Amino acid sequence: MITTLHKRWIKSCLALPVLALLAACGTYGPPGKLNIDRSVQAKSQNSRVDFVVLHYTSAGNGASLKILSERNVSSHYLVTDEQPPHVYQLVDESRRAWHAGASQWYGRNDLNAGSIGIEIVNAGGEGLVWAPYSAAQIATVTALLRDIVQRHQIKPLNIVGHSDIAPQRKVDPGPLFPWKQLAQAGLGRWYDETQVTANISQLQPSGLPDLRWFQQELIRVGYAAPTTDVLDKATKNVIAAFQMHYRPSRYDGLPDIETAAILMALR
Incomplete structure (x- = not known):
């Protein structure tokens, strides 16, 4: 014979797995949404923006x-x-x-x-x-x-x-x-103009570096330059872009001693 007390005990036993399941679900929050713990942050990280x-x-x-x-x-x-x-x-x-x-x-x-x-x-x-x-x-x-x-x-x-x-x-x-x-203002790269003057004096006796030198130097300072050793349109475009940024008084895309001196100063 099952008494009222027995019935209550059976109901409580049946409820235990359900309560355990609900408690486990509480770790993940509402259906479809994770309860993510962001209280600890890794030391090794930086911005994705470069x-x-x-x-x-x-x-x-x-x-x-x-x-x-x-x-x-x-x-x-x-x-x-x-x-x-x-x-x-x-x-x-x-x-x-x-x-x-x-x-x-x-x-x-x-x-x-x-x-x-x-x-x-x-x-x-x-x-x-x-x-x-x-x-x-x-x-x-x-x-x-x-x-x-x-x-x-x-x-x-x-x-x-x-x-x-x-x-x-x-x-x-x-x-x-x-x-x-x-x-x-501390926002961008520039060069020491005194160093450029010194570089011009250094370059003048020997003359202009060859075109391969210009192409390699432009690559060194970040640009995507050809390596053809030829003054083609693509190379002139890169030289002009460099001059427009660092020597905007003349941006004809032609290699010259001042452009070479600025490239050297950016080392």
Whole structure:
């Protein structure tokens, strides 16, 4: 004969496995959602972001915003030419923006995967006619860059222009972009101008290094240069990109003693 007390004991025994199962499920939280413990963080880690790539848009504020938000191209940030400039964040820094395209820097391809792209509203140009950047834009870009560089610990040599990483296709941000000013603010690579003067004096007696030397030196400082020992169009494009960044007073793509002296100073 099963008494009321026996019935209660049986019910409690049957309930134990169910309670144990529910307790186990509680470790994982609601169905379909893990309860992940983030209380311990590994010491050995760093940011996935290694580069910042600077561009100009070749379009006005409205058109630039529309292109970068609605078409098959994007950037993490857009800096307008309004007064004061407005900064849009169009892509979260944890996600890939489509701004670099086919590119290379220090032998690394697919720079979209490890870079932050900053587009600056500027009409661009060609030949000797280029649209200037406003002081307010550069101040805004400087503040934005400083924040990004500090958070991701980006090396100065990895703050580059689109023309640096894709010299066969691109010329932005152009010769009027103030790379020297940024470098003086601790944002980018530059060279000791006194050393350049000394290098010119050293080079003048022996004359210009051969073309293979220029190609190898450009590779050493990060560029994807041919190794043909021929002054072909591809080599001239890389030299011009280098000159546009480091010697914007003349960017004809022709090797000369001053360009060689700057390359030497970047050692």
